[in-house]
Amino acid sequence: MTFSTRINKAIARTGSVTCVGLDPRKAQLPAPLRDSLADQSPQAWAQAYAQFCCEIIDVVQDIVPCVKPQAAFFEQLGPAGMVALGDVIAHAANAGLIVITDGKRNDIGSTATAYADAYLGSAAGIAAAGGDPATASPWGGDALTVSPYLGRDSIEPFVDVCDRRAAGVFVLVKTSNPGGGFLQDLRCGEQTVYQTVADLVTSLNQERLDADGYGPIGAVVGATYPEQLVELRAAMPHSILLVPGFGAQGGAADDVRAALDESGRGAVINSSRGIIFAHARAEFSQQYGDAKWQDAVRAATEEMNAQLKK
Numbered sequence: 001m002t003f004s005t006r007i008n009k010a011i012a013r014t015g016s017v018t019c020v021g022l023d024p025r026k027a028q029l030p031a032p033l034r035d036s037l038a039d040q041s042p043q044a045w046a047q048a049y050a051q052f053c054c055e056i057i058d059v060v061q062d063i064v065p066c067v068k069p070q071a072a073f074f075e076q077l078g079p080a081g082m083v084a085l086g087d088v089i090a091h092a093a094n095a096g097l098i099v100i101t102d103g104k105r106n107d108i109g110s111t112a113t114a115y116a117d118a119y120l121g122s123a124a125g126i127a128a129a130g131g132d133p134a135t136a137s138p139w140g141g142d143a144l145t146v147s148p149y150l151g152r153d154s155i156e157p158f159v160d161v162c163d164r165r166a167a168g169v170f171v172l173v174k175t176s177n178p179g180g181g182f183l184q185d186l187r188c189g190e191q192t193v194y195q196t197v198a199d200l201v202t203s204l205n206q207e208r209l210d211a212d213g214y215g216p217i218g219a220v221v222g223a224t225y226p227e228q229l230v231e232l233r234a235a236m237p238h239s240i241l242l243v244p245g246f247g248a249q250g251g252a253a254d255d256v257r258a259a260l261d262e263s264g265r266g267a268v269i270n271s272s273r274g275i276i277f278a279h280a281r282a283e284f285s286q287q288y289g290d291a292k293w294q295d296a297v298r299a300a301t302e303e304m305n306a307q308l309k310k
C-alpha cells in the first residue's frame, strides 16, 4: 500500500481530515507540566515536550488520521530536543498514526539524498507495502515537508526514497504566511512561481498513481489563501494536500473545504496551537483549564472534526 492510499484509508477509518500539529512551546505548556520541571535545562524541557506530545497523541489517536511534529521546536532545545522528537515520532507511529515530519528540508541533490534517507519511511508504511520494516528510516516518519526552491533535481532524491519505502513528501507550493507571495506569486513566464511548482509536483506524480489516482508527492497549500486552494486542488489532482493555517492563523472550515475530493479525502487540514494549547482558549479554559488540558485537546479536536465534516 502506498503512502497516499494509507493516508486516504486513515481518513476513511477515523472519519477525520484533521492533522494535529505538535508544536510544543515553553511558555504555553500547561502548568502541570511546567511545574513538574526538575530544572530549566534543555534536557528537562525536552522531557516535558516529549510527555506533552505523547499525551496529546494518546488523547487524539482514535479520532484523527495523522500528526505533524514541527521539528523547529525540538531543535530549539538542542540534542536533547532531537531525542525527544525521535521519541514523539515513535510514539505516534506505535499508536497507528501517520507521521508527517515538518522539517522543510532540502539541499542540492547529493545532500537531499541524505535528508530523504534520514526522514522518509516508517516501519508500518513499509510493512503495509509488503516491504521489510527493518529498512525504515532512522527517524521513522511517513512523510516530510520539503522546499522546492533548489529545483527538480533536489526533489528527485526524495521521490526515489518515497518509491523505495512507501513514503510521501509535501512540497511547499503556496504557504500560509502573509509574506510567502513575495516569491511564490512572482510571474514566471506565463504563470506564477507557485503554479510552476504545482506543475512540477503533478509531473512527478504522473507515473506513481494509486488506485484512487493519488501519488506520493503531496503539496502544502495554506488555508489562508482559499482562492489559490481551489485553483491548486484543480492543478494538482493527484496530490494529497497538507493545509496548514487553520485556527490560529485565521483559516476556517469554509476556506479549506475545496481541498478535499468528492469522497471527502485527498487532504489533511493542520491545526497546531488551536488544538494543543486549547486549555488556554476562551471556549475551553473555564471548563478544562490547565489541570484538564488533555480533555481540552480532545474537545478542540472533536470540534475541528465537526466543523470540517459539515
Ligand SMILES: O=c1ccn([C@@H]2O[C@H](COP(=O)(O)O)[C@@H](O)[C@H]2O)c(=O)[nH]1
Residues within 6 Å of the ligand: 021, 023, 070, 102, 174, 175, 176, 177, 220, 221, 222, 244, 245, 246, 247, 248, 249, 270, 271, 272, 273, 274
Ligand atoms: O505554509 C505553511 C507551512 C507550514 N506551516 C506549519 O504548520 C504549523 C501551523 O501551526 P498553527 O499553530 O496551527 O498556526 C506550524 O508548525 C507551521 O510551521 C504553516 O503554518 N504554514
